[in-house]
Structures are given as structure tokens and as C-alpha cells.
Amino acid sequence: MRTVNFRSSLLRGLSASTAVAALATGLTACGGNSDAAGKSDSQAPGTVTVGAHSNGAAKETTLKVSEVKAISAELPKAIAKKGKLVIGVGALPTGSVPLNFVGDDQKTLTGAEPDFGRLVAAVLGLEPEVKNLTWENLFVGIDSGKVDTAFSNVTDTEERKKKYEFATYRQDNLGFEVPKKSTWNFDGDYRNLAGKTVSVSRGTNQEKVLLEWKAKLKKEGKDLTVKYYPDNNSVYLALNSGKIDAHFGPNPSIAYHTTHTANTPNATRSAGKFSGAGVKLQGLIAATSKKDSGLAEPVSEAINYLIKNGQYAKWLAAWNLSNEAVSTSKVNPPGLPLDNS
Numbered sequence: 001m002r003t004v005n006f007r008s009s010l011l012r013g014l015s016a017s018t019a020v021a022a023l024a025t026g027l028t029a030c031g032g033n034s035d036a037a038g039k040s041d042s043q044a045p046g047t048v049t050v051g052a053h054s055n056g057a058a059k060e061t062t063l064k065v066s067e068v069k070a071i072s073a074e075l076p077k078a079i080a081k082k083g084k085l086v087i088g089v090g091a092l093p094t095g096s097v098p099l100n101f102v103g104d105d106q107k108t109l110t111g112a113e114p115d116f117g118r119l120v121a122a123v124l125g126l127e128p129e130v131k132n133l134t135w136e137n138l139f140v141g142i143d144s145g146k147v148d149t150a151f152s153n154v155t156d157t158e159e160r161k162k163k164y165e166f167a168t169y170r171q172d173n174l175g176f177e178v179p180k181k182s183t184w185n186f187d188g189d190y191r192n193l194a195g196k197t198v199s200v201s202r203g204t205n206q207e208k209v210l211l212e213w214k215a216k217l218k219k220e221g222k223d224l225t226v227k228y229y230p231d232n233n234s235v236y237l238a239l240n241s242g243k244i245d246a247h248f249g250p251n252p253s254i255a256y257h258t259t260h261t262a263n264t265p266n267a268t269r270s271a272g273k274f275s276g277a278g279v280k281l282q283g284l285i286a287a288t289s290k291k292d293s294g295l296a297e298p299v300s301e302a303i304n305y306l307i308k309n310g311q312y313a314k315w316l317a318a319w320n321l322s323n324e325a326v327s328t329s330k331v332n333p334p335g336l337p338l339d340n341s
Contacts, residue, residue: 048122050115051318053103057256058112061318063311067125071301075124076294079148085126087117088147090138094231098256098319099153102132112252112319116169117151119311120287123302135203142290149295150288153250155205155276156335164288166332167300170316171324172276172283173251174206177258177268179239184246186272194222196245199235202228205276205283205336206248240266252321259320277336284326284333296331303329 046066051058072080079085089109095101100111114130121128133141141147142164156166176186176198186192190213200207207226214224227244229235236257238244247254251273261267276283287303289295306312307328316322 046122048115048118050112050119050315052110053105053108054098054110055104057098057101058110058319059317061314063119063314065119065122065306065311068123068302068305069125071123071298071305072125074298074301075126079126079295083127084129085117085121085124086146086148087114087121087128087130088138088141088150088152089114089117089130089132090135090150090152091132092134092137096153096250096253098252098321099250100132112315112321113151113153115319116315117149117287119306119315120151120299120302123305124298142288145290148289148293149299152288153252153285154288156284156286156333158335158338160288161291161332161335163291165291165293165296166284166286166288166335167296167303168284168286168326168330168333169303169312170285170321171326172205172285173273173324174209174248174276175251175254175273176271177239177247177249177254178245178271180267180269182245182269182271184271186246186274188272188274190216191220191222193217193224194220195224197225197227197243199227199229199238199244199247201249204249206250209274209276209278210248236266236268239268246271252319252324255320255323281334281336283336284330300329300331 046064047062048065049060049062051060054060089100091100091102091109091111095111098112100109100113102108103110109130109132117130118128131141131147138147138150138152142150155172156168178184184192184196193213194217198210200210210226214226217224227238229238235247239247254270258268258270275281287296287299289299303312306315313322313325316325
């Protein structure tokens with residue numbers, strides 16, 4: 001078992017998720033790191049289409065949104081001068097429906113995360129340039145200045161604040177997924193995991209949480225078996241065959257998968273949610289920029305503009321994520337504590 005170090009504890013929140021058979025075509029990311037995988041079709045002036053090329057994962061919706069000069073005036077001069085916002089998304093190699101994946105045109109990086117980045121860019125009066133990266137290279141890109149800001153399900157943590165600044169935009173919730181016939185529920189109590197076998201993705205926030213529960217149960221003389229699988233298909237084969245009792249991953253991915261398997265022999269259901277920041281703090285997902293870049297404030301103001309004017313709610317609804325809405329975007333609010341990050 002790999003020791004959790006800083007890089008692996010980046011708490012990415014991206015885990016094995018949701019490529020179901022009916023949507024397999026067009027829901028996997030292209031190899032490499034080309035910009036072509038991140039570009040969307042040209043938009044009519046003053047509009048952004050969310051859910052484009054999603055192959056049924058979202059309700060395609062065109063939203064009216066234009067530059068707000070009072071907000072764009074606060075952009076760092078270097079960003080304003082180049083006229084574009086380079087948005088990093090850690091979707092390689094396979095993406096994570098509904099958060100980020102290559103669409104049914106085999107080139108557009110679609111999903112709730114890149115879509116929201118495009119909406120924010122529109123408010124800032126910038127052309128969005130979406131780069132599709134691996135999770136590790138997403139942060140390398142921010143560090144090097146090749147990526148301006150990441151919209152990639154990044155959790156706000158105090159550890160990350162040493163290097164990055166945040167503008168929050170969605171709740172960070174984890175969830176348990178079980179076969180529909182299962183009677184087990186998490187019920188917010190780690191002790192209900194005693195005797196269970198649960199899968200999780202390595203290097204993620206949910207892995208860290210699950211391993212902490214495993215350690216607590218061990219002290220109580222109880223067992224929790226943690227399993228790892230290389231991809232989504234392997235996770236769901238294990239779940240359907242009874243090799244694991246549950247899968248622990250991001251709530252959005254689980255909500256999507258349970259919806260799209262509802263009328264199949266392999267139907268699953270949610271067995272409970274848990275804040276990505278633990279019992280005492282609601283976890284938050286945030287746009288992530290290099291510390292002292294000057295981007296967090298205008299990005300947060302752009303998000304609050306979208307919240308106030310309704311585009312935010314319509315974006316969430318299009319991706320069936322309304323239950324993860326926040327009432328306001330905040331800059332660098334309390335995140336996952338240092339002793340738990």
C-alpha cells in the first residue's frame with residue numbers, strides 16, 4: 001500500500017466513476033495532452049452551451065452570459081492582456097462522468113467542470129482554452145504558469161493553500177454505491193463499515209477518509225477490507241459480482257451512475273453521503289489558481305454573478321447536480337485541516 005505523501009494527498013476527489021455500457025462510446029478521454037481534446041464548438045456571442053456532446057449525460061442548455069466589465073477590470077494585467085483563460089482539467093486518461101470526459105464528437109472536453117470554467121471565462125470577457133491533463137500534470141501546469149486556473153473537482157484544503165488560492169463553487173460530497181438489492185446503508189457512521197469490503201481509488205480524498213475509518217475499526221477489533229481496481233469497468237464488475245460490498249467515490253459520479261443503471265439488471269443505488277472534509281466541515285470544490293496570482297477574487301466574483309443571475313442553477317440542473325449547490329462563492333474559506341490533509 002502506497003504511503004500517502006503530499007502529491008498523493010492532493011485529495012483530488014476524482015475516482016472510479018461512471019462509464020456505463022450504454023454510454024461507453026464517446027465517454028472516454030483521448031490519449032495525450034492536446035488542446036484539441038479541450039476545445040468546444042464556437043458559441044454565439046453572449047452565450048455558452050453546457051452539456052454539449054455529452055451523449056445524454058446532461059441536458060444540453062444554452063445560457064446567456066456576457067462579460068461583466070466591473071469584474072473583468074479586476075483581472076491580473078497579464079491575463080487581461082492575453083485575452084484568454086487557460087482552464088486546466090485533470091480528465092486523462094479516462095475522465096469521470098459527469099464531471100469531465102471527452103464528448104461524443106471525440107474531441108470536445110465536456111462535463112460539469114469544463115462547462116463551468118467556460119461560463120466563468122465568459123463573465124470575465126476571456127476566451128476559454130481548456131487543457132486536458134492527467135491529475136498530476138494539472139498541478140504541474142498551475143505551478144509552471146501554463147494553466148491559469150483549474151476547474152477539476154479540486155477540494156479546498158489547508159495543505160493546498162500553501163501553494164494555491166481558491167474560489168469555491170460546489171459542495172464536495174463523497175458517497176457509497178451498492179447494488180440495488182443490497183440492504184446496507186452507511187447512515188453517517190463509520191462503524192457500519194465493519195466487516196465490509198469497499199473499493200476506492202488510490203491517491204484520492206475518499207481513500208484517505210476510508211483508510212482513517214479502517215484504522216479506527218482496527219483499534220476496535222473490527223475489520224474493513226479496502227480494494228483497488230484499475231478502472232471504472234473493473235469496479236462495477238466487482239460490485240455486480242459481489243466481490244465488494246460497496247464503492248466509495250465522489251457523490252456526483254455515483255448519482256449519475258445510479259440514474260443510468262436504474263432499469264438494468266445491474267442497477268445500483270446510493271447508500272449514503274459524507275462531506276469530503278469530514279464530520280465537522282462541509283467540503284468545498286474550488287477553482288484553483290497559483291497562490292498570489294490575483295485570480296481568486298475576480299473568479300469568485302464571476303461565480304457569484306452567475307449564482308445571482310441564475311446561470312449557476314441552470315448549469316447544475318443540466319448536469320443533475322443541484323443538490324451540491326452553494327449559496328455563495330468564497331475566496332480561501334476554511335478547508336480540510338492540515339492535520340487531515
